[in-house]
Amino acid sequence: MTIQRFFSCLLAAVMLTALCAAPASAQDDRSETFTYTWCTPGSPDGIDYTAGDDYARFFTEQFNIQWDKINTTFDNHLERLRIWINSGDMPDLVNEWTFNFSELQSYAEQGLVGRLPDDWKERWPNLANAYARTGVGDQIEERLGGTYALPHPIFADHQPVEPLVWHYVAFMRKDWMEACGIEIKDSYTVAEIMDIARTIKEQDPGNVGANLKLINTHVAYMAYMFPYALYEGSWPDGVFFKDENGQIQWGPAQPEMLEALKVYQQAYREGLINPEFYTLKTNEGAEDFYTTGQSAITIECGMAVFMDRYRADFEQNLGLDYDEVVHTAVITGMDGKYHSAELANYSGALLLSPQLVEDTERFERLMDFLDYMCTEEAQLVLRLGLEGVDWQYAEDGSIELLTSGTVSEKYETAQRCWSNVYVLSDDFGIINPTYPEAYRERVVELYELKHELGTDTVLPADWDLRFYTSPARDRISFVYPDEYAALILKDGDLEENWNAWVEEALNTYIQPVLDEMNELYGGK
Amino acid sequence: MSQVLQTSKHFQRPRGLAAAIYKNRAVYTLLLPGLIWYLVFAYGPMGGLSLAFKDYRANLGIWGSPWVGMQNYHYVFRDAAFWRSVWRTLFINLGRLIFEFPMPVILSLILNELRMPRYKKVLQTIFTFPHFLSWVIVSSVMINFLSVEGLVNSIVKSLGGSAFNFLGNTTAFQPMLYITSIWKSAGWSAIIYLAAISGIDMDQYEAAQIDGASRLQRIAHITLPNIMPTVTVMFILQTGSIMSAGFDQIFNLSNVAVRDVSETLDMYIYRITFQAPPDFGFSMAVSLFRSVINMVLLVLADRGAKLMGGSGLFA
Numbered sequence: 099m100t101i102q103r104f105f106s107c108l109l110a111a112v113m114l115t116a117l118c119a120a121p122a123s124a125q126d127d128r129s130e131t132f133t134y135t136w137c138t139p140g141s142p143d144g145i146d147y148t149a150g151d152d153y154a155r156f157f158t159e160q161f162n163i164q165w166d167k168i169n170t171t172f173d174n175h176l177e178r179l180r181i182w183i184n185s186g187d188m189p190d191l192v193n194e195w196t197f198n199f200s201e202l203q204s205y206a207e208q209g210l211v212g213r214l215p216d217d218w219k220e221r222w223p224n225l226a227n228a229y230a231r232t233g234v235g236d237q238i239e240e241r242l243g244g245t246y247a248l249p250h251p252i253f254a255d256h257q258p259v260e261p262l263v264w265h266y267v268a269f270m271r272k273d274w275m276e277a278c279g280i281e282i283k284d285s286y287t288v289a290e291i292m293d294i295a296r297t298i299k300e301q302d303p304g305n306v307g308a309n310l311k312l313i314n315t316h317v318a319y320m321a322y323m324f325p326y327a328l329y330e331g332s333w334p335d336g337v338f339f340k341d342e343n344g345q346i347q348w349g350p351a352q353p354e355m356l357e358a359l360k361v362y363q364q365a366y367r368e369g370l371i372n373p374e375f376y377t378l379k380t381n382e383g384a385e386d387f388y389t390t391g392q393s394a395i396t397i398e399c400g401m402a403v404f405m406d407r408y409r410a411d412f413e414q415n416l417g418l419d420y421d422e423v424v425h426t427a428v429i430t431g432m433d434g435k436y437h438s439a440e441l442a443n444y445s446g447a448l449l450l451s452p453q454l455v456e457d458t459e460r461f462e463r464l465m466d467f468l469d470y471m472c473t474e475e476a477q478l479v480l481r482l483g484l485e486g487v488d489w490q491y492a493e494d495g496s497i498e499l500l501t502s503g504t505v506s507e508k509y510e511t512a513q514r515c516w517s518n519v520y521v522l523s524d525d526f527g528i529i530n531p532t533y534p535e536a537y538r539e540r541v542v543e544l545y546e547l548k549h550e551l552g553t554d555t556v557l558p559a560d561w562d563l564r565f566y567t568s569p570a571r572d573r574i575s576f577v578y579p580d581e582y583a584a585l586i587l588k589d590g591d592l593e594e595n596w597n598a599w600v601e602e603a604l605n606t607y608i609q610p611v612l613d614e615m616n617e618l619y620g621g622k
Numbered sequence: 623m624s625q626v627l628q629t630s631k632h633f634q635r636p637r638g639l640a641a642a643i644y645k646n647r648a649v650y651t652l653l654l655p656g657l658i659w660y661l662v663f664a665y666g667p668m669g670g671l672s673l674a675f676k677d678y679r680a681n682l683g684i685w686g687s688p689w690v691g692m693q694n695y696h697y698v699f700r701d702a703a704f705w706r707s708v709w710r711t712l713f714i715n716l717g718r719l720i721f722e723f724p725m726p727v728i729l730s731l732i733l734n735e736l737r738m739p740r741y742k743k744v745l746q747t748i749f750t751f752p753h754f755l756s757w758v759i760v761s762s763v764m765i766n767f768l769s770v771e772g773l774v775n776s777i778v779k780s781l782g783g784s785a786f787n788f789l790g791n792t793t794a795f796q797p798m799l800y801i802t803s804i805w806k807s808a809g810w811s812a813i814i815y816l817a818a819i820s821g822i823d824m825d826q827y828e829a830a831q832i833d834g835a836s837r838l839q840r841i842a843h844i845t846l847p848n849i850m851p852t853v854t855v856m857f858i859l860q861t862g863s864i865m866s867a868g869f870d871q872i873f874n875l876s877n878v879a880v881r882d883v884s885e886t887l888d889m890y891i892y893r894i895t896f897q898a899p900p901d902f903g904f905s906m907a908v909s910l911f912r913s914v915i916n917m918v919l920l921v922l923a924d925r926g927a928k929l930m931g932g933s934g935l936f937a
Contacts, residue, residue: 177896184680201899208681373770376877377789575898580878587879606701
């Protein structure tokens with residue numbers, strides 16, 4: 099081969115390569131800045147989530163994107179979202195925390211939310227892998243004929259148990275329990291919890307006096323302490339279930355529900371529960387636990403981040419060492435078993451607007467970004483901060499922290515915004531070294547204990563029932579914790595009140611749905 | 623012949639009206655913004671009422687959504703909670719007419735009798751100020767005041783009594799609504815009566831004084847009769863909103879313990895609209911029902927006022 103021929107071939111190869119590479123370059127061209135409207139609940143206002151700190155810039159500059167951030171509160175998020183979606187005016191990207199399949203189906207049928215292209219899983223594999231971990235993606239796609247939502251995986255790589263259950267546990271004043279001679283255990287039955295409350299009430303080891311609130315949390319969390327702990331059919335995800343004959347039943351109408359309510363009412367009437375728990379807003383009950391130190395028991399997320407937050411709060415507000423004074427435990431039914439409905443590995447979903455999906459370049463850039471956020475590299479920065487600044491790899495490959503504190507403490511943009519872009523923080527929380535190892539281990543222990551105690555009392559997810567939709571089903575507007583609390587607070591005889599409530603609920607809302615579901619799925 | 627004349631008059635009238643409008647075009651131009659506002663924001667959206675008879679599909683819009691006849695009402699009227707909310711709304715708001723409505727009138731009469739202008743202004747400002755607080759703030763204050771550990775119970779306990787559960791007591795809920803509403807709104811509502819009082823001819827008071835009328839007699843025989851047309855109009859207006867008053871207040875002051883006495887029609891509409899997958903047809907059916915009842919009550923109150931020899935809203 100002559101030199102001339104060699105160079106001709108080389109030139110041809112270079113030109114061919116350039117020709118092939120050209121579309122890819124154009125595809126990866128991120129010179130144009132794209133701005134996206136992004137709505138999340140609970141994010142503080144007044145923060146520049148695009149470039150407010152190095153943490154935000156690390157992500158936005160890589161993809162040359164900007165956020166036009168819409169911050170809602172948890173109280174009004176869903177209302178506003180429904181109005182936007184129904185008026186065809188939803189933001190480009192929305193974190194929706196109360197995923198409702200029926201609503202999604204309605205939106206999908208009407209083209210009000212974006213449908214991802216059929217080949218999205220091949221094009222964005224990291225996102226697809228995380229999506230697959232939820233276990234519900236296929237179920238939803240099968241019913242809708244495409245991907246219209248990206249459910250947030252609670253756990254991606256570090257799921258502690260399967261089937262999954264909720265993380266809520268009891269946070270209890272260990273020092274008071276020890277002072278009263280109460281045995282410290284990993285799980286307590288509801289009856290034992292009530293006994294503990296009675297003992298603390300009698301002995302008042304914290305010298306709190308008249309302000310002592312024994313079991314203290316708001317209505318929604320109180321359900322975890324009583325009805326949910328006592329009867330799996332009371333869980334909103336488990337209210338419709340198949341009995342041993344394959345017939346579909348409604349949990350709140352079962353005798354077990356009445357028994358659970360009787361215990362709940364007894365605790366209230368005995369003064370073991372904050373007498374005004376129904377007026378408490380989110381966190382107010384927990385605040386009495388770690389701010390004023392007037393509560394003996396509260397319910398909280400059994401996550402390392404919450405234990406760490408409580409540690410800081412106890413130290414700051416009460417000058418107490420969390421590890422010395424707080425104990426976390428699983429609440430079980432009277433039979434010592436953990437009662438629950440299986441929790442699918444997702445919480446809420448990410449929705450994209452149809453306008454965004456149609457705008458190919460903007461859509462693809464956002465999907466590139468979401469795909470990257472599911473990589474290990476991005477997760478490390480999301481959860482730990484910037485490499486070389488907040489952490490680094492040690493010689494043995496382990497992670498070495500360079501600064502103290504959590505990422506939310508170091509970067510204001512991380513608060514309730516970046517951390518839950520897609521994969522939820524629960525996953526990395528199991529291994530996140532910014533939280534004390536003991537807390538992370540405790541989280542896993544509690545999950546494993548629930549698993550162990552709930553082998554035959556955790557209702558498995560039945561997707562046909564959970565994702566069943568019809569006009570009659572959509573008209574059921576019960577907020578179950580509110581219904582249970584209203585029943586036990588009502589004057590008169592509980593059984594009579596419950597019977598009247600069940601009768602009205604069945605006649606008006608529930609029986610038509612049971613009939614429809616039994617016709618479709620009953621006896622199978 | 624007379625029929626021909628009437629017909630020709632009938633045809634001439636619009637021309638006369640058009641001529642009159644043209645002649646006074648400057649004045650009518652001033653009317654335009656208000657007219658446009660009403661058309662765009664008051665009458666235009668009334669087309670949305672058709673949703674009560676439709677299965678609303680956002681992608682098809684209000685006009686394109688399919689008609690379903692009375693189907694939404696079939697569901698509404700079958701719901702016992704709906705009927706309970708209707709009666710509860712009537713009951714609460716009738717109480718408002720009895721207990722709340724007279725308060726601004728009484729307050730305006732008292733303020734009018736004050737003889738120290740500066741003191742009167744200070745009091746008026748104090749009474750008017752709560753109107754500018756939102757119900758979110760007022761309810762937070764009330765919850766702090768009335769909770770078991772709140773100010774009121776602390777005083778009760780310090781006097782040797784035992785704490786009373788105001789916030790979770792179904793009997794106390796309705797009086798609490800009236801008291802908070804009077805505290806918040808009486809001062810503001812009194813302004814309109816004070817304005818009416820200020821228009822009364824002072825000669826009447828002077829003549830009564832010369833005749834030896836006491837202050838109470840002057841109030842009863844001069845002030846009250848003079849402001850009665852205003853009171854009547856306000857009464858009719860309040861009757862016209864009897865099915866829809868007070869959502870903010872009830873939403874913020876209620877809780878699950880008093881749900882049986884606090885789910886008014888507005889709260890019911892909120893629940894079915896925002897605590898379940900949205901069904902705008904269903905929600906609109908309830909809203910339309912409420913509006914129709916309000917309208918009927920408004921007309922009845924107007925006719926009633928006229929039958930009793932008073933003035934009404936409509937000619």
